[in-house]
């Protein structure tokens with residue numbers, strides 16, 4: 001697979017690489033706007049999802065509530081986008097299993113969430129390119145949102161949904177390119193879920209990103225939850241129960257394929 005391609009600027013059509021036989025999932029994407037006075041948005045969460053947890057899924061529900069109560073947006077859909085194997089983060093299971101677990105979690109526990117495998121099954125794609133891919137599929141290919149009782153189509157804004165640790169890395173020098181930050185935070189924007197136990201508080205994290213403040217929406221966690229994939233992997237390795245930290249069908253999948261259990265011959269099959 002060749003390197004990520006993002007050609008041209010906002011005024012020209014970007015060209016994307018794609019995994020073999022790829023089609024953009026949109027079976028749960030709502031393209032008919034209910035509230036024409038609002039701006040339609042789609043939420044995209046990028047990450048490892050190794051494995052997906054209830055916190056990852058809760059992020060979307062928190063975002064729905066936040067958007068309804070605090071913004072003039074209308075949420076039209078939500079996607080997890082698991083990162084490529086080439087990201088090579090410790091504990092990163094193969095994309096095949098991570099996509100399967102996200103699919104099981106979204107299809108079996110949600111009515112509106114989807115998984116886009118585009119990023120997972122090819123070379124590493126920067127987040128700016130991933131958001132451009134969503135923008136292209138939703139607005140250029142599918143034509144954006146339709147207004148009620150009208151043929152008029154409207155541009156759906158893609159918004160990055162992330163935890164506050166991700167926004168912290170955005171203010172660390174050398175992690176993200178300045179051009180990409182301007183693209184992600186200037187063009188798309190982000191909804192940030194406060195992460196319990198995160199080193200930096202959200203105000204500090206966003207100070208360095210102040211020029212994009214109007215596009216950064218901070219959501220406090222009203223019910224604190226600091227489940228992380230790292231802790232789940234650790235528990236499994238130690239043979240501890242992870243039940244109620246992630247959807248039961250995902251635990252069944254992990255057990256069935258003996259995932260994360262390399263040194264856990266004592267892994268409790270009942271979870």
Ligand SMILES: Nc1ncnc2c1ncn2[C@@H]1O[C@H](COP(=O)(O)OP(=O)(O)OP(=O)(O)O)[C@@H](O)[C@H]1O
Nearest residue numbers: 047048049162163166194195225226227228229230
């Ligand atoms: N407990 C949490 N609170 C807030 N955000 C979270 C939490 N766990 C994950 N996220 C967010 O979910 C997104 C996907 O993250 P990722 O899959 O890399 O999760 P992770 O649980 O941090 O993984 P790992 O533990 O393997 O580093 C990121 O934006 C991350 O900030």
Ligand SMILES: O=C(O)c1ccc[n+]([C@@H]2O[C@H](COP(=O)([O-])O)[C@@H](O)[C@H]2O)c1
Nearest residue numbers: 046047048083126127128175176177180
């Ligand atoms: O695009 C970038 O430059 C970039 C820099 C750092 C992280 N990311 C993305 O952030 C997501 C979470 O990364 P991490 O390391 O916090 O698990 C993952 O989807 C990465 O592709 C993206």
